[in-house]
Amino acid sequence: MVSFFILQKHTEKDVYWGKETVPLAVNRYGDPQDRSSLEAPLAASHFQLVYVNPEGVEGKPDPVRTAMDVRETFGRMGMNDVETAALTVGGHSIGRAHGNGDPTNLGPEPAGADIKEQGFGWVQKNGGTGVNQITSGLEGAWTTNPDKWDHQYLDLLLNYEWESKKSPAGAWQWEPINLEEEKKPVDLGDPTKKARLMFTDADMAMAMDPEYRKISEKFYKDPKFFEDSFARAWFKLTHRTMGNKANYIGPWAPKEDLLWQGNVQPSKKKFNVEKVKKMIVASKLSNKDLIITAWDSARTYRRTDKRGGANGARIRLNPMKNWEANEPKRLSKVLKVLENIAKKTGASIADTIILAGSVGLEKAIKKGGFKVKVPFHPGRGDSTQAQTENRNFKWLEPLHDGFRNFVKSDYSVMPEELLLERASLMGLTAQEMTCLVGGMRVLGTNHESAKNKGVFTEKVGSLTNDFFLNLVDMKYIWKPTGKNSYDIIDRKTNKVKYTASRADLVFGSNSILRSYAEVYAQDDNKEKFVKDFVAIWTKIMNADRIESRKLN
Numbered sequence: 267m268v269s270f271f272i273l274q275k276h277t278e279k280d281v282y283w284g285k286e287t288v289p290l291a292v293n294r295y296g297d298p299q300d301r302s303s304l305e306a307p308l309a310a311s312h313f314q315l316v317y318v319n320p321e322g323v324e325g326k327p328d329p330v331r332t333a334m335d336v337r338e339t340f341g342r343m344g345m346n347d348v349e350t351a352a353l354t355v356g357g358h359s360i361g362r363a364h365g366n367g368d369p370t371n372l373g374p375e376p377a378g379a380d381i382k383e384q385g386f387g388w389v390q391k392n393g394g395t396g397v398n399q400i401t402s403g404l405e406g407a408w409t410t411n412p413d414k415w416d417h418q419y420l421d422l423l424l425n426y427e428w429e430s431k432k433s434p435a436g437a438w439q440w441e442p443i444n445l446e447e448e449k450k451p452v453d454l455g456d457p458t459k460k461a462r463l464m465f466t467d468a469d470m471a472m473a474m475d476p477e478y479r480k481i482s483e484k485f486y487k488d489p490k491f492f493e494d495s496f497a498r499a500w501f502k503l504t505h506r507t508m509g510n511k512a513n514y515i516g517p518w519a520p521k522e523d524l525l526w527q528g529n530v531q532p533s534k535k536k537f538n539v540e541k542v543k544k545m546i547v548a549s550k551l552s553n554k555d556l557i558i559t560a561w562d563s564a565r566t567y568r569r570t571d572k573r574g575g576a577n578g579a580r581i582r583l584n585p586m587k588n589w590e591a592n593e594p595k596r597l598s599k600v601l602k603v604l605e606n607i608a609k610k611t612g613a614s615i616a617d618t619i620i621l622a623g624s625v626g627l628e629k630a631i632k633k634g635g636f637k638v639k640v641p642f643h644p645g646r647g648d649s650t651q652a653q654t655e656n657r658n659f660k661w662l663e664p665l666h667d668g669f670r671n672f673v674k675s676d677y678s679v680m681p682e683e684l685l686l687e688r689a690s691l692m693g694l695t696a697q698e699m700t701c702l703v704g705g706m707r708v709l710g711t712n713h714e715s716a717k718n719k720g721v722f723t724e725k726v727g728s729l730t731n732d733f734f735l736n737l738v739d740m741k742y743i744w745k746p747t748g749k750n751s752y753d754i755i756d757r758k759t760n761k762v763k764y765t766a767s768r769a770d771l772v773f774g775s776n777s778i779l780r781s782y783a784e785v786y787a788q789d790d791n792k793e794k795f796v797k798d799f800v801a802i803w804t805k806i807m808n809a810d811r812i813e814s815r816k817l818n
């Protein structure tokens with residue numbers, strides 16, 4: 267059988283797609299019986315499938331088991347059971363599946379086909395199209411009139427007996443027993459002939475899983491409820507990657523505030539920036555704490571779906587405040603002080619956190635021998651716990667952050683690849699990533715679990731180019747001491763000077779990253795390094811704000 271909904275053949279290399287090397291492998295589950303053990307941060311049940319295997323888990327029809335995959339996969343898109351059922355029922359109220367023929371005739375998928383094929387569907391060696399088209403390998407339409415969005419799907423799902431059958435292409439599918447002749451859809455090529463009516467294993471899950479069944483029955487009895495549920499779930503599915511409401515344009519954008527949008531009202535309150543800065547300096551919070559808190563609050567922003575970021579100060583709410591990456595104990599102490607300053611000055615907590623980062627950074631720059639102001643743009647608002655849905659926000663948890671030399675577990679992907687993924691999510695170039703890592707290391711902002719890895723300086727807390735200087739210095743050799751740990755040893759004395767992770771060494775071993783590291787190691791580039799660092803820092807601090815397009 268053929269797989270369907272193949273993602274790009276040439277998948278982006280800075281994204282982790284899962285560790286499988288063959289299509290439809292099942293090694294992304296800790297325990298294949300427990301579908302919630304799907305490896306984080308993956309969402310699809312298989313590499314190359316958008317949702318789940320339409321024939322059933324591991325190609326075996328079993329709607330109750332498939333329901334678990336559907337629940338997990340849609341859950342990781344922030345969908346609850348009602349939304350998931352509405353999407354599946356509504357989505358398959360139109361259209362058909364294609365599997366009428368021999369799958370060995372299939373050529374490469376559209377994205378992998380020759381340029382002359384022009385993406386006109388999935389080419390077959392025997393020229394098969396139309397009636398003989400094969401994509402998923404399942405064959406037939408879901409309803410009698412697959413070109414009309416009607417309510418027949420639920421009638422079929424709930425009022426017929428179904429049997430598991432093989433399609434002409436050899437895929438498992440479900441077909442209704444004793445379906446009346448007039449309810450069979452017409453053949454694509456010859457309207458005088460009848461075609462098959464079929465459901466996938468995931469469709470059957472909408473009747474066989476007890477929770478989905480209750481919802482399907484409710485939809486069947488109350489078409490208005492179904493229509494509203496579908497409209498809302500469809501809008502969510504197609505707009506989740508647009509971030510919050512501030513990103514919408516045009517007259518059709520709904521006025522209603524939807525919880526999943528993660529909206530934050532901007533703060534219009536004026537406050538005295540210099541006064542807040544002075545209070546932060548007087549607070550005795552360490553530079554390191556100021557910088558880390560601003561970084562942690564901003565680093566969740568993902569350019570891919572415009573979620574996360576510092577606006578809203580959600581770092582003080584659940585689930586963020588308990589994330590291991592945020593070092594909860596340290597965080598709560600810092601937040602107590604910053605929240606108090608915000609309260610006294612009228613600044614939003616979100617602005618105070620970012621301003622604290624600027625204060626910390628300006629002090630570190632001064633200690634390094636330069637004077638550079640860190641730009642600050644107020645206007646962030648504070649969101650409430652009620653505006654912060656756990657099931658949507660929990661997926662933003664940073665399971666790794668190479669900028670703080672942090673990896674939560676021992677993943678199958680190398681720490682330097684994870685660093686690249688985060689940099690890509692943040693929209694950083696290779697040069698920006700290099701500059702930021704070098705600066706963060708000497709600022710001493712490593713996660714507590716990383717200790718001093720990569721901190722190649724004697725002046726921790728001063729923004730200097732020492733990381734690069736020592737990284738490219740040939741007086742040292744590097745020795746592995748564990749899976750993700752190395753000692754940097756003086757060739758002459760044989761003494762251990764520093765320790766490092768793979769997310770440090772990659773800046774010496776990769777030729778492109780090394781070229782940037784060498785630029786920043788230059789004696790005459792010390793100031794350039796500081797200025798570049800400030801510019802990139804500012805970009806991250808403002809990344810989640812629509813106004814930032816003007817600010818950066």
Ligand code: HEM
Pocket residue numbers: 270317318319320336353354356357358360361362363364365400401402403404466468
């Ligand atoms: C629950 C998991 C889902 C599974 C396993 C699944 C599976 C499939 C399969 C096997 C096909 C046939 C592809 C082909 O052979 O050409 C298909 C087509 C389709 N699906 Fe889904 N699907 C799922 C969810 C959805 C959702 C959420 C929507 C939209 C809200 C949707 C909308 C459609 C439509 C409109 C078609 C027809 C395309 C056409 O007529 O060519 N599906 N789906």
